[in-house]
Amino acid sequence: MKDCYSVTTYSVQSILGLIESGDIAIPEIQRPFVWDSTKVRDLIDSLYYGYPTGYLITWKNPDVKIKGGGVAEGKTVLIDGQQRVTALTAALAGKAVLNEDYESKRVKIAFNPLYEGEDTPFAVLTPVIDKDPRWISDIAEFFAPDFDSWTFVNGYIEANPGCDPKVVNSRITDLKAIATRQLGCIVVAAECSIDEVTDIFIRINSRGAVLSQADFAMSKIAADEAHGGNMLRKAIDYYCHLAVKPEFWTTISQNDAEFMRSEYADKCEWLKDDKDDIYDPDYNDVLRVAFMHMFGRGKLADLVSLLSGRDFEARDFKGEIADASFAKLHDGVIKFMRKSNFQDFTAALRSAGFASSSIIGSKGAVNFAYNLYLTLREDDSVPSTDVKRWVQRWYVMSILTGRYSGSSESIMDRDMRRISEQGFIPFYNEIVASQLSDNFWEVALPQSLVTTSVRTGAWMVYVASQVRSADNTLFTNGFKVAGVIGNVGDIHHIFPKAYLKKTIDAPQRLYNQIANYTYLEKRINIAIGEMRPGEYFTKAREAIAAEDKYFGDIATEADLIANLKANCIPEGIFDMGAADYEGFLAQRRILMARKIRGYYESL
Known part of the structure; x- marks a missing residue:
């Protein structure tokens, strides 16, 4: 070293x-x-x-x-x-x-030559300091x-x-x-x-900061003015900033005439009217997708080497390799930014039920899915009408299996190479056969629901399945899950937390399991309070024949049963109490897993 x-x-x-x-x-x-x-x-x-x-x-x-x-x-x-x-x-x-x-x-920065003792002689310029003759308003004049x-x-x-x-x-x-x-x-x-x-x-670095591979790639791009790297870097930055703050377009258009004359301006301008937040990319995301799509590789360290002109076989650096690599990266970034591509891809996520950033999984899975979308659009072996369906299936599979969680570069790299060698559909079938067996659906998936995290892939896919099915929240007829998924305040405990703590002194890891969660109107949750599930579910059933619909607006018992099924509530809930809680969790995990499987196979 x-x-x-x-x-x-x-x-x-x-x-x-x-x-x-x-x-x-x-x-x-x-x-x-x-x-x-x-x-x-x-x-x-x-x-x-x-x-x-x-x-x-x-x-x-x-x-x-x-x-x-x-x-x-x-x-x-x-x-x-x-x-x-x-x-x-x-x-x-x-x-x-x-x-x-x-x-x-x-x-x-202002300077006061008449400072005394331990006083700092420097200050950030303010109007008061600017009027004080003791202070020199701008130290730049000394240099x-x-x-x-x-x-x-x-x-x-x-x-x-x-x-x-x-x-x-x-x-x-x-x-x-x-x-x-x-x-x-x-x-x-x-x-x-x-x-x-x-x-x-x-x-x-004493701050413990870490440079990512994307940082190195951006440094390489920005430093290469011969290939237009500084403008490409700026375009990536602006695009990502606009995705989060569309109003930033006014600043760009009024203050950066050079950028406005560039080819990138019209690729970014559409974002000034964009309010969709399910996929707000940062520069790491843009580089990864563009690199995977154009180079068929997943490791950004390779991008830095290629932009440097690295010849992996000869083990030296050649100008023509750098030229070709910058050109390919440029084309990949343009494809990423193109309005039709970006909006068509995010529409595919939405139509699969991922209608809120709160249920979008790892950025790695989204990035690979966007890369896959761009790649399949250019694959003659895949009908254009099927591209979205394949992208949806791959995304859901990768979320459920955690395929791109953690350190995923090597997996992305391997997947890109295998897709290139085998073709996507044969490779997809091979992965599904090995990863999504009956054992996965019946054993591994229910087991993955034994968690308190609403960021686990199984929970996010379960919610997406409810959105895609246009399911109503519990005890309602017309109050859709899709309308409340962005608000964590509408997730409530089926077995009330206070009830479980009072009756069986349940710890947090037990009462906060996601199999105990459902989307529920706040007014209904307030009415439930600390009631035993068997009690308030029975009240909900009895309320169907009553004028008071405080438990919701379901008109028939058939509608109630359908509503419980849509929310994966076990049939025996009308008799359940604290002693039945862990059995309830096991039953509901199975029902949730079955719903997820049916959803996946319908894509």
Whole structure:
């Protein structure tokens, strides 16, 4: 590992000069400047007094062979320290930075040469400070090439009669000395793998932050201006931000003329009117889907290597491989962003019953499903009318089995290769035969419902099955599950929690099992209170013949039985009490599993 990196120091002035010249690229891994102004002030304060400010980490991109036998030198990329360097650029060089809303803003740090004792001489500029002659409003003027210390000190003394010229001059000199302060820098060699770079980053980064493979990919993209990488990076960022905040389009259209002239603008514009939140991708999602679809691989470390021009067979780096890889990634990102693709895919999820982000499973499963959608649309062996159905089935299967939960890159990579080799339908049939056997439906699936988490795949698919079937909530006729799934307040205990705690002192792990959950109107839940299930279910049945329908609006006993069946309530519920609770859970898990199976097979 020691041969993988070296340690050196740069002055603050040298770092800013290397950034300005482009010798070190800031890939904006963390993209908008997320530090608040007080952290910028604190950094300047630390440099002023000579306190350590942590290491920067740079990674040299490999040199690549180009046609004609020449070599293009790889650019050095800053992979840790972007916020610190951006803060220095803002405060000392006077450059505007992007805030969290992607608006270009100045961060001005004021300096008071007349500070006393332990007082900090720095402050974030405010209107009050700006009017105080003791404060210099913007320290950036001290680091401008044409700054004249003699003229400045004389002007300051004139504005602050009685101050000591020697003190003012000495402190201005100390302030300007920030430019010569040394910053430690870990220089990682081009030959290091992403895993080795990540290990160095984690060991050095005291905040315990972790760089993802997507971070490295974004740094590679942003640093490659020759392939339009910075604009591609920006397009990915904007798209993801718009997915969450459609109103952000106004900021883009008014403030980024360069982007508005690019090919990406019209691919993003449709999001300004989009209110759907079942799949709000981040840059990791965009890169993964585009990469899987265009390259047939699942490991983002491979994308970084390919964008670097890596020839896996020759074990060197070639310009034509980098050229082809950027072109393919560009095409994949465009396909991801295209309105017709994105909306058609999310419509497939909705029509399968996944109508709320609250029941959308792991991002890995969604990403693979979107990749599969894009891939099957171009597969002549799969009729276009069947694409959504296959995508729905694969998504539900992957959620139920946890196929892409946890560390899933290797599984995605293997699945993509197998689909390429075998064709999707033969591979799908093979997976279903091995993963969704009768034993899975009758034993493993009910067992997976022994949990208190509503984020488990089996519960989310169960709710999706109710949405797809247009099921009513318990005791109602017309109050749909689909209308309340986004509100966790409408999930209630069939065996009331207070009843179980009072009668059998049930622990949380028992009374909060998801097999005890159902969607129920709050007014009905209030009416139930702490009643024994057998009691209030009987009251619900008796209320059918009464004028008072406080337990719901079901008009016939047949409707009640159908409602109980739709909500997987065992037939014996009318006689059940605390002693029957664990038996009830076992029965309901089986009924829920049967409903899930019927739903899956209907897709």
